[in-house]
Amino acid sequence: MRFSFWIATVVAVLLALLGSVFVVREGQTAMVLNLGRVSRSDIGAGLHFKWPLVETARVFDRRLQVLDAEPERYLTSERKDVSVDFFAVGMIKDVRAFYRATGGDESVAVQRLAPIIKDSLRNEINARTLSQVVSGSRTEVIGPQLTSINEGAATMGVQIIDLRIKQIDLPTDSQVIQDVYRRMRAQRQQVASRLRAEGAEQAQTVRAQADREQAVIVAEAERDAQRLRGEGDATAARAYAQAANKDPAFYAFQRSLEAYRKSFADGEGVIVLDRDDPFLQYLKSDR
Numbered sequence: 001m002r003f004s005f006w007i008a009t010v011v012a013v014l015l016a017l018l019g020s021v022f023v024v025r026e027g028q029t030a031m032v033l034n035l036g037r038v039s040r041s042d043i044g045a046g047l048h049f050k051w052p053l054v055e056t057a058r059v060f061d062r063r064l065q066v067l068d069a070e071p072e073r074y075l076t077s078e079r080k081d082v083s084v085d086f087f088a089v090g091m092i093k094d095v096r097a098f099y100r101a102t103g104g105d106e107s108v109a110v111q112r113l114a115p116i117i118k119d120s121l122r123n124e125i126n127a128r129t130l131s132q133v134v135s136g137s138r139t140e141v142i143g144p145q146l147t148s149i150n151e152g153a154a155t156m157g158v159q160i161i162d163l164r165i166k167q168i169d170l171p172t173d174s175q176v177i178q179d180v181y182r183r184m185r186a187q188r189q190q191v192a193s194r195l196r197a198e199g200a201e202q203a204q205t206v207r208a209q210a211d212r213e214q215a216v217i218v219a220e221a222e223r224d225a226q227r228l229r230g231e232g233d234a235t236a237a238r239a240y241a242q243a244a245n246k247d248p249a250f251y252a253f254q255r256s257l258e259a260y261r262k263s264f265a266d267g268e269g270v271i272v273l274d275r276d277d278p279f280l281q282y283l284k285s286d287r
Contacts, residue, residue, distance in 0.1 A: 031060075033055065039055065067089070083168070088163045
């Protein structure tokens with residue numbers, strides 16, 4: 001009996017020790033509840049003790065957390081739709097306030113923070129045009145609203161460190177996107193027309209220059225050909241004259257043969273002459 005008593009005593013002591021010790025890791029914070037009421041908060045990293053059965057410890061992550069939300073539709077100052085996808089980066093600043101506001105449930109904190117962030121973004125986007133929202137600096141859209149967002153987040157013991165816009169889209173069911181596409185098509189058509197006009201102008205210039213160079217080349221070639229033909233004719237005339245002076249009879253015979261060759265070149269030529277015509281003198285037989 002004594003042995004069983006000591007075993008039960010040791011087990012009870014061990015359970016009491018285990019129930020009175022809790023560990024807080026780096027990047028975490030803890031709070032102790034005494035019968036459901038907060039007795040201690042913002043407990044740092046290390047090994048800590050609490051009264052077993054009477055006190056309970058709640059440990060929370062104090063590292064930066066990403067709070068994601070569904071894309072939200074807003075209206076610009078021109079009453080045009082835009083869809084904004086964003087996320088926030090925050091952390092637990094006051095554990096006591098966080099527990100009282102959310103019961104320690106992070107999902108509740110996200111649900112309560114999302115409307116605050118969306119309302120702040122709505123105020124900023126409503127004051128800007130579509131061009132300023134889409135093409136402007138996104139830091140300018142977020143920066144002015146970060147202070148007001150933290151004022152609302154402070155009631156839950158949370159601090160928003162940064163707010164980032166992931167994407168800004170035009171809703172597919174909005175008339176805005178049709179207007180944008182129409183304007184883009186008009187701009188592209190304008191650029192295409194300008195490029196075609198410039199291309200046609202350059203082509204006309206190239207063709208005119210090519211025609212001018214062709215005319216110059218042909219004229220110069222014709223000039224050179226006329227000069228060469230003239231030189232050739234002069235050389236031939238001198239050669240014929242020299243040949244005629246040396247042997248007039250042979251020269252007359254040679255010229256006649258050339259005339260015969262040209263006259264009957266196609267083999268079908270017919271010449272009607274008198275039989276005593278001088279043109280036929282070398283065709284007559286001496287017999």
